[in-house]
Amino acid sequence: MAKIxxxxxxxxxxxxxxxxxxxxxxxxxxxGQKGGAWGYFTGLMAKFGANRMLDMPIxxxxxxxxxxxxxxxxxxxxxxxxxADFVTIGLENxxxxxxxxxxxxxxxxxxxxxxxxxxxxxASGSQHSQSVEAWMSxxxxxxxxxxxxxxxxxxxxxxxxxxxxxxxxxxxxAIFGLQEEVPDxxxxxxxxxxxxxxxxxxTDVTIVAYQRALINSIQAAKELEEEGISVEIIDPIVxxxxxxxxxxxxxxxxxxxxxxHEAPKIGGFGxxxxxxIAENCLGxxxxxIVRLGGKEQPIAFGKAxxxxxxxxxEEIKAEIRALVR
Amino acid sequence: xxxxxxxLLEIYEYINYARCMGERLEYFIKTGKILxxxxxxxxxxxxxxxxxxxxxxxxxxxxxxxxxxxxxxQALMSKLIGLQPYADEMLCxxxxxxxxxxxxYHMTCVEKGFLPxxxxxxxxxxxxxxxxWALKDQGKTDSVVWGIYGDGASSRGDAWEAMNIAAxxxxxxxxxVVNNGWAMANPVEKEAPVQDLSxxxxxxxxxxITVDGNDPIAVFEAMVEANKLAMSGEPNxxxxxxxxxxxHFLGDNQEVYRDTSFLKHLDDIDPVLNYHKKLLAxxxxxxxxxxxxxxxxxxxxxxxxEEGMNKPAPTVDEICDPNKVYGGAY
Ligand SMILES: Cc1ncc(C[n+]2csc(CCOP(=O)(O)OP(=O)(O)O)c2C)c(N)n1
Ligand SMILES: [Mg+2]
Numbered sequence: 062m063a064k065i066x067x068x069x070x071x072x073x074x075x076x077x078x079x080x081x082x083x084x085x086x087x088x089x090x091x092x093g094q095k096g097g098a099w100g101y102f103t104g105l106m107a108k109f110g111a112n113r114m115l116d117m118p119i120x121x122x123x124x125x126x127x128x129x130x131x132x133x134x135x136x137x138x139x140x141x142x143x144x145a146d147f148v149t150i151g152l153e154n155x156x157x158x159x160x161x162x163x164x165x166x167x168x169x170x171x172x173x174x175x176x177x178x179x180x181x182x183x184a185s186g187s188q189h190s191q192s193v194e195a196w197m198s199x200x201x202x203x204x205x206x207x208x209x210x211x212x213x214x215x216x217x218x219x220x221x222x223x224x225x226x227x228x229x230x231x232x233x234x235a236i237f238g239l240q241e242e243v244p245d246x247x248x249x250x251x252x253x254x255x256x257x258x259x260x261x262x263x264t265d266v267t268i269v270a271y272q273r274a275l276i277n278s279i280q281a282a283k284e285l286e287e288e289g290i291s292v293e294i295i296d297p298i299v300x301x302x303x304x305x306x307x308x309x310x311x312x313x314x315x316x317x318x319x320x321x322h323e324a325p326k327i328g329g330f331g332x333x334x335x336x337x338i339a340e341n342c343l344g345x346x347x348x349x350i351v352r353l354g355g356k357e358q359p360i361a362f363g364k365a366x367x368x369x370x371x372x373x374x375e376e377i378k379a380e381i382r383a384l385v386r
Numbered sequence: 387x388x389x390x391x392x393x394l395l396e397i398y399e400y401i402n403y404a405r406c407m408g409e410r411l412e413y414f415i416k417t418g419k420i421l422x423x424x425x426x427x428x429x430x431x432x433x434x435x436x437x438x439x440x441x442x443x444x445x446x447x448x449x450x451x452x453x454x455x456x457x458x459x460q461a462l463m464s465k466l467i468g469l470q471p472y473a474d475e476m477l478c479x480x481x482x483x484x485x486x487x488x489x490x491y492h493m494t495c496v497e498k499g500f501l502p503x504x505x506x507x508x509x510x511x512x513x514x515x516x517x518x519w520a521l522k523d524q525g526k527t528d529s530v531v532w533g534i535y536g537d538g539a540s541s542r543g544d545a546w547e548a549m550n551i552a553a554x555x556x557x558x559x560x561x562x563v564v565n566n567g568w569a570m571a572n573p574v575e576k577e578a579p580v581q582d583l584s585x586x587x588x589x590x591x592x593x594x595i596t597v598d599g600n601d602p603i604a605v606f607e608a609m610v611e612a613n614k615l616a617m618s619g620e621p622n623x624x625x626x627x628x629x630x631x632x633x634h635f636l637g638d639n640q641e642v643y644r645d646t647s648f649l650k651h652l653d654d655i656d657p658v659l660n661y662h663k664k665l666l667a668x669x670x671x672x673x674x675x676x677x678x679x680x681x682x683x684x685x686x687x688x689x690x691x692e693e694g695m696n697k698p699a700p701t702v703d704e705i706c707d708p709n710k711v712y713g714g715a716y
Contacts, residue, residue, distance in 0.1 A: 112523055118554065123512035123547030130516025133496050134524065153544075154509050158502075165492040165502060167485035168710035201711050225713035254716065302716045 062244050068237045070211040071101040071177075074218035075139070079109050082137065085222055088115045088128050089141030089177075098143045099179060099237065121147055125154035128174050129162060137173040137222060145180030145193045145231060152196075159227040160202030171225040175218070181233040181273065181323050182371055186362030190370075192272075192324035192355065194300055197229045198333065204228045204253055205300040209275045211241045213298055217256070219249040228253070233272040233323075235367070256299035257307045263293035265385050267311040269334050270321040271296055274353075274372055278321055281377035290385055300330055308334070309341050316347035317384045323371045326354035351380050387607045391670055396442070397602045398665055399679060401435035404461035405658045406684040410691065411460060415636050419695060420476055422489060425457035429631035430566060432657030434461040436605020437562075441465060443610065444530075449617075452517060453532035454494070454503040454510055456539065456564055458630075467498045469690045479697040486700045487710075501531070508542030511535065511561065515548045518557035518621075530613045534562040538569020540586065541577050552621040553590040560612045561587070561623040564599065566630040571643040587623035599626025600657040629655055 065073065078085045087102060093114040096103035106114040117124040121142065128138040142148050148155070155176060162172035182190050197205055206221050206228055208214045214232060221228040250256065260275070261282055270278040275296055282292035293311050297303060312318050318338055320331040331352040338350055353372040360370050389397075408428040414420040427434060438461060444451050455463045464472040467483055475482025475493055482488070483495050491505035501517055504510050511533040518531040535545060540563050552559050563583050567574050574583075587594025593615065597608045605626060612624050631649065633640040640646060653659055658676075665671040708715040 115519075115555075118547070118550055120547035120551060122509065122544040123515070123551055126509040126512030126544060126548065127516030127519065127551060130501070130513040130518070131520045133501060133513075133517050134520030136520055153506060154512070157506050158504060158509055158513065161492070162502060163713070164710045165484065165488045166494045166496075167483075167487065168707065169484075170494065170496065170502065171713050204712075252714075 062242055064240050065211050065243050066238050066240050067211050067214050067232060068099065068101050070214035070243065071218060071232070072103060074215045074222070075102060075105055076108070078219055078222045079105060079113065084135055085137045085139065086113045086115060086131065087139045087141065088117060088124050090117055090119060090143055092116055092141055097141060099234075121150040122154055125151035126158060129154065129158050129172065132162070132172050132174060133170060139175045139177060139222065141177045143179070144189045145178035146188050146191045148176070148178055148193055148196070155203070155227065155229070156200055160200050163226070164202065172227050173225050174227045175221045176227070176229045178229060178231045179234045180231055181235055182360070182367045183234045184363055184366045186366060187359035190360045190366055192322065194231050195324055195328055195330045198301060198330055202227065204302065205231065206253060206298065207231045207271050207300055208298050209236065209272050209296055211239065212243045212247060215243060216247050216249050217253070217298060220251075220253060223249070224253060235273050236276060239276070253299045254302055255304050255306070257295055257297045257304040259293065259307055259311070260296045261292065261294040263291035263315070265291045265315055266293070266317040266319060266381050267308070267315045268292055268294045268319045268321060269297060269308055270294065271298070272323065274321040274323055277372060277374045278377055281374045281381065284374070285378055285381055290381060292381060297334070303333070303337070305337055305341070308338065312338055312342045313345045316345055318346070318350045319353065319377070319380050319384060320350065321353045321372050321377060323355045325357050326352050327357060329354045348384055351384060353377060353380055387610065389603060389606075393439070394665060394668070394670055397435050397439050397606070398661065398671065399683065400438040400461070401431050401602055401658050401661050402679045403683040403687075404431035404434035404438070406680060406687050407461040407464070410684065410687045412636060414691060419691070421478070422491070423635040423637070424490060425635050426632050427458040427460060429657070430458055430564070430599065430628045431461075432602045432661065433564060433599040433605055433626050433628050434459065435602040435661070436599070437462045437609065438465045439602065439606045440609040440613070443606070444613065448528055449613065450499060450529040451532060452499045452501050452514070452529065453534060454501045454514070456534040456536055458564070459534060463493070463500065467495050467500050469687070470694065473690045474694040474697060477691070477694045478699055479694055480700045480704065481694070481697050485704060487705055507535070507539035508544035511545045511548035512551065515552040515555070515557055515559055518552065518559040519555050522555075522557055527617065529558065530616050531557070531559045532562055533559060534564060536569060537563065537565040537567070537574045537577060537583055538572065540583060541569070546586070546589070549587065549590040549592060549623070553592050556619040557621055558616045558619070559621045560609070560616045561621070563623060563625040564628060565625050566628045568630050568634070568644070570634040571640070582625060584623055584625040592622050593620065594623040594625065596625045596627060599628035600655070600660065602657070602661060
């Protein structure tokens with residue numbers, strides 16, 4: 062048992078999987094000697110060698126295609142984008158190549174690639190702070206994992222690496238430093254199914270949130286306890302395949318639902334969650350579903366980025382109060 | 387390189403096979419048996435024959451070739467994986483190499499050396515460079531990867547990035563540029579302000595050469611050497627200059643954008659006829675052999691396609707099988 066950060070969780074997951082399977086490799090920019098722009102690959106090259114840490118030129122499209130090529134020979138590449146925003150450049154070879162690799166081979170070729178996407182706010186403005194999960198979500202053949210806590214980060218990164226399909230693994234830069242006690246031999250889930258968990262139990266309102274929006278939701282719920290409002294919080298962890306069972310059960314119990322994420326609301330992944338709840342729990346809802354998302358505009362640079370662009374604890378509290386009123 | 391008489395006659399067979407493949411594809415499209423915009427190989431048979439010869443020669447020498455087709459490589463690809471599974475896939479039948487749902491643009495069979503084809507132009511070179519890296523990493527020194535693209539496709543940024551990466555990692559790969567003068571309706575002069583597209587290799591410090599793609603012997607010789615170089619750790623590029631006879635795909639009216647007066651003098655540039663004349667002069671074939679070999683090859687292709695036509699198409703359940711989308715259906 063040790064207290065580790067999200068950053069450390071990614072590092073440990075890589076170490077464990079590198080040791081377990083010598084076909085696991087990392088492809089990206091500055092991943093070798095430097096250990097990646099964020100540092101979570103630190104030590105991997107020294108331990109496992111340069112043949113497994115492939116430093117690439119700034120060529121996201123080609124190195125995404127390159128990754129697919131290695132899977133055809135049995136490799137399991139982890140492809141890193143320095144910022145999730147840059148995934149647009151690699152998208153062609155994720156959406157049109159990786160996502161179709163199995164189908165186009167009549168089910169024969171698997172495509173075990175993990176795309177690491179550090180996303181979200183962090184003072185870096187319009188091209189380095191976006192949340193991309195919804196961009197990736199309208200694509201059969203792709204899986205999407207978006208953990209918040211170090212334990213989930215570690216075990217679901219390992220599960221994603223072991224998965225035989227392309228997994229978009231999205232985590233938030235703003236909570237790299239978030240810490241939690243994680244057992245040394247954390248069991249790795251056998252699949253990405255049924256991943257969601259109830260982070261906090263409650264009876265009045267259900268919140269579905271992930272990443273920093275989840276952290277803020279937990280804070281809001283804590284503060285609202287004093288006002289006598291009991292909030293239940295669900296962390297989906299995996300967005301595709303989305304585990305809806307706990308979500309639906311919770312909404313059936315509370316009759317009220319708030320969905321929070323940092324991506325803008327229009328076309329955001331909350332739309333999908335909201336639609337599923339409406340399709341399956343409409344008769345149980347006492348109030349319409351509410352969604353909170355980032356501002357409908359490009360993200361400002363500097364302090365304004367985290368100050369004004371994303372749902373705050375106070376806003377979440379206000380929405381919850383309105384829901385139970 | 388001195389080719390034996392047997393080798394020269396082998397090429398004679400392949401060049402006729404490539405010609406028949408184009409003629410039959412045209413016929414099957416016109417009779418509604420093959421769907422989709424299919425790009426015909428007519429005029430580019432010299433290149434096809436040279437590439438097929440290189441493939442067969444490599445097999446004899448224990449060298450494994452991995453590649454995927456560009457638009458007009460139907461003859462080569464059918465030789466790579468076998469004509470029947472190829473034809474059946476073209477016809478969208480269950481017995482096709484990918485169960486009849488991939489069609490011409492997306493076929494693959496890694497085991498037989500057919501890396502996934504991509505309908506989107508540009509990313510294949512990167513994909514193949516990754517596969518070539520994996521071969522090298524595994525110490526498979528008996529293999530070489532070809533990436534075949536046209537003059538148009540090789541203008542993509544991905545393609546340039548892939549050359550760079552291949553050169554950095556010294557992977558066993560040959561970049562093949564089929565310069566037929568046209569990317570759909572765009573002439574090569576409007577794509578690249580250079581005489582030879584092989585120049586593009588220089589940006590990555592690779593060797594790039596330009597070869598007459600109408601001459602199957604020149605193609606064969608160039609590819610054998612390119613393979614050797616690539617397998618010794620020097621990826622390289624070979625540009626083949628050829629002429630596209632027809633429109634971009636069958637049904638494309640090229641009259642509106644292209645001066646087609648050359649079509650009146652096809653005999654001068656016909657790679658099949660020219661190769662026939664060469665062997666004729668060498669006394670290796672007789673005048674009537676051209677028709678004989680052509681008809682033999684045509685009969686082979688026709689028989690296989692006719693068999694394919696009578697086979698079942700995949701059912702809805704086979705087409706919408708969730709196990710083809712995700713491993714274990716999720
Ligand atoms: C990225 C992309 N853009 C456009 C197309 C449509 N398209 C298919 S073939 C083609 C022309 C290709 O020209 P070239 O590479 O020279 O090959 P050729 O057809 O001459 O054999 C185009 C524009 C495509 N498939 N992919
Ligand atoms: Mg062309």
